[in-house]
Amino acid sequence: MTPLIRAENLAVEYGETRVLAGVDLALEPGEIVTIVGPNGSGKSTLVRALIGLETPAEGRVIRAPGLRIGYVPQKLHIDASLPITVRRFLSLPRRVSDAEAAEALAHTGVPGLETRQLARLSGGQFQRVLLARALLMRPQILILDEATQGLDQPGTAAFYRLIEDLRTETGCAVLMVSHDLHVVMSASDRVICLNGHVCCEGTPKVVSEAPEYRALFGLGTGGAFALYRHEHDHEHEGGAACTHDPAHEHHHHDHA
Structure with missing residues (x-):
């Protein structure tokens, strides 16, 4: 192989x-x-x-x-004053359809977040949105x-x-990099x-x-x-x- x-x-x-x-x-x-x-x-x-x-x-x-390659970075800092919704973020850098965005969010366990502001997500929600964006690359x-x-x-x-x-x-x-040894x-x-x-x-x-x-x-x-x-x-x-x-x-x- x-x-x-x-x-x-x-x-x-x-x-x-x-x-x-x-x-x-x-x-x-x-x-x-x-x-x-x-x-x-x-x-x-x-x-x-x-x-x-x-x-x-x-x-x-x-x-x-x-x-x-779909890449989920270690940290992505979003300025709390920057108005960007989850839906808009998922179309950066490659524009995706509403259906594709909805499918990716559902896939990663955070359906229906499209209209939410990125800066207002919890840590867990944000990581899953980053993962959804990576999946949209069909990696x-x-x-x-x-x-x-x-x-x-x-x-x-x-x-x-x-x-x-x-x-x-x-x-x-x-390929994962982690310090969470046991899990x-x-x-x-x-x-x-x-x-x-x-x-x-x-x-x-x-x-x-x-x-x-x-x-x-x-x-x-x-x-x-x-x-x-x-x-x-x-x-x-x-x-x-x-x-x-x-x-x-x-x-x-x-x-x-």
Whole structure:
């Protein structure tokens, strides 16, 4: 199967600081992949490089021809004094019909918000409107960068269940960046643990038990790690490819 998008030996620098180095990643059609890592680990930088907003210092990003990406950013600040309705926002930058807008809002669990002012939405409503706008791109890949910041835990869990349902319904692949370890990993087929480089990679269960992952998040070496917030109806298989490099210790940068 040809990946929709892949990074090969990717490195990104800000001035003299190397934020990412030697990152290899591939996203296959239909899979949900989550990137986890501490603050400053390069997660948002990696997403920006994948969608073409950062120029690699080394390596390359290869996208399938004509690839359609739906992007839900980490934060979008709307000036409270700016009069813009949900309906108008959904037609930026590409005009969509009323029927398309209504369908997207219904799909993401916020039907009937068309006439509401963006600045008056709750955090959860706003994130779902951002998701609806991304879906209007008819994406082959949905990319979400810390899309649940500011939501409480039930709201976060509900948002990730929605993402799983959308993957099932539309067949799009999903790449998520998150710090919501327990919840988001349970919604993933594969997890990539990042700290300037790929520390380890594999199924949620395998990564959660990897020494590199546990050390990075201060989880210790013993005891079970409660991953699953809701039941899956399928089994995960496969192992982790751990690529920890002792010479590249866990430095924190401020640019992620």
